[in-house]
Amino acid sequence: MMSEHCQKTGRKIIHIDMDAFFAAVEQRDFPQYRNKPLIVGGSPHSRGVVATCSYEARQYGVHSAMSSAHAYRLCPQAVFVKPRFEAYQEASMRIREIFADYTELFEPLSLDEAYLDVSDTEILQGSATLIAKAIKTAIRQKTQLTASAGISYNKFLAKIASDMGKPDGLYLITPEQGPSFAEQLPVGKFHGIGKVTAAKMQALGINTGKDLKQLPLAALQQHFGKSALHYYDIARGIDNRPVNNHRIRKSVGVETTFAQDIKARGEILNKLQQLLGQALQRSDEKQLDAQTLTIKIKYHNFVQITRSRTLPYKITAASVTPAILEDLMKNTDIGERDVRLLGITLSSLDNKTTHAHQQLDLFNDFGVTAQASNIWNADEYDKHR
Ligand code: TTP
Numbered sequence: 290m291m292s293e294h295c296q297k298t299g300r301k302i303i304h305i306d307m308d309a310f311f312a313a314v315e316q317r318d319f320p321q322y323r324n325k326p327l328i329v330g331g332s333p334h335s336r337g338v339v340a341t342c343s344y345e346a347r348q349y350g351v352h353s354a355m356s357s358a359h360a361y362r363l364c365p366q367a368v369f370v371k372p373r374f375e376a377y378q379e380a381s382m383r384i385r386e387i388f389a390d391y392t393e394l395f396e397p398l399s400l401d402e403a404y405l406d407v408s409d410t411e412i413l414q415g416s417a418t419l420i421a422k423a424i425k426t427a428i429r430q431k432t433q434l435t436a437s438a439g440i441s442y443n444k445f446l447a448k449i450a451s452d453m454g455k456p457d458g459l460y461l462i463t464p465e466q467g468p469s470f471a472e473q474l475p476v477g478k479f480h481g482i483g484k485v486t487a488a489k490m491q492a493l494g495i496n497t498g499k500d501l502k503q504l505p506l507a508a509l510q511q512h513f514g515k516s517a518l519h520y521y522d523i524a525r526g527i528d529n530r531p532v533n534n535h536r537i538r539k540s541v542g543v544e545t546t547f548a549q550d551i552k553a554r555g556e557i558l559n560k561l562q563q564l565l566g567q568a569l570q571r572s573d574e575k576q577l578d579a580q581t582l583t584i585k586i587k588y589h590n591f592v593q594i595t596r597s598r599t600l601p602y603k604i605t606a607a608s609v610t611p612a613i614l615e616d617l618m619k620n621t622d623i624g625e626r627d628v629r630l631l632g633i634t635l636s637s638l639d640n641k642t643t644h645a646h647q648q649l650d651l652f653n654d655f656g657v658t659a660q661a662s663n664i665w666n667a668d669e670y671d672k673h674r
């Protein structure tokens with residue numbers, strides 16, 4: 290008992306997150322984009338969205354998941370480029386090789402971030418801070434990119450910490466600081482509390498970790514069901530989730546059978562959006578970071594089809610644009626045949642998929658074609674330059 294307790298409280302967890310990842314790779318590979326507002330994503334004259342942007346562009350209020358058209362209004366002088374996923378995957382492979390030099394126990398969350406458990410690492414006197422520094426240096430040397438590191442005794446605080454010093458940051462939250470750190474944190478920043486749950490908490494007058502801490506477990510259970518214990522713990526800076534290098538695929542699904550078959554495309558799109566909202570709420574409760582979206586359609590004659598798409602980042606209400614749903618509805622009989630059931634499933638990536646090749650279906654969204662330059666060309670958007 291004793292040793293298990295010590296092991297849990299005495300862990301050393303590092304969270305590494307690359308800075309402005311896609312944009313930093315573009316600025317590395319194309320020196321002409323350096324020190325400039327650079328936006329990676331869809332064309333500003335399409336319905337596309339911003340994947341990410343350089344820190345120079347962030348000063349204008351541009352951020353991930355905003356429409357490219359909006360970004361263009363905020364910062365018309367920015368350079369807009371299409372994503373080059375192969376380059377990002379290549380960099381991602383390099384950083385994972387570096388992680389493996391320090392510990393076997395690392396868990397990639399996406400191309401640009403991972404948790405590392407260095408509790409049993411003996412190099413550098415087993416100092417998590419020195420290890421994090423060494424990893425940052427190795428990343429810079431091997432990829433010419435910068436990363437931010439967060440160090441703490443659990444995953445949730447390590448992740449919060451990596452955000453604190455960005456860019457090129459190194460931030461430590463000690464076991465002594467953890468509980469008070471959690472107290473002052475807005476609930477929306479907690480792991481596993483998404484927008485929907487945060488709004489529900491705010492409606493109950495719970496805005497920070499401190500507010501959350503006031504509620505007894507029973508009250509939390511009444512409002513939040515199975516997630517209550519997790520919320521109870523994180524409000525106290527406690528998170529015993531292990532760093533998992535064999536992540537299993539998890540999923541949540543919702544579906545609905547209509548009292549009467551439906552057919553109109555617009556109505557079906559609306560229903561899918563409603564189902565997506567419900568699925569996101571459930572994945573939020575289960576703390577599932579989903580990257581794959583699947584729609585299920587059962588026609589009036591019980592013939593059933595599914596269509597899937599994997600995004601290179603976490604699925605949220607903002608990241609699933611109507612364009613993505615419409616794209617999933619392509620090559621189906623939606624609009625032509627009566628539909629009796631619709632369903633949405635969100636699933637996580639297992640590490641095998643994360644490690645090897647994510648399906649980079651987003652190529653379609655961004656209209657990426659195989660060409661030497663990835664800048665959106667003049668007739669695509671930029672008639673002013
Ligand atoms: P993030 O780590 O969230 O962002 P970032 O690395 O660009 O910037 P930061 O310095 O704040 O960490 O996401 C990593 C990459 O994932 C990002 O470079 C592009 C991609 N991405 C999207 O394509 N769409 C999104 O909505 C988000 C959030 C990220």
Ligand code: MG
Nearest residue numbers: 306307308401
């Ligand atoms: Mg990042």
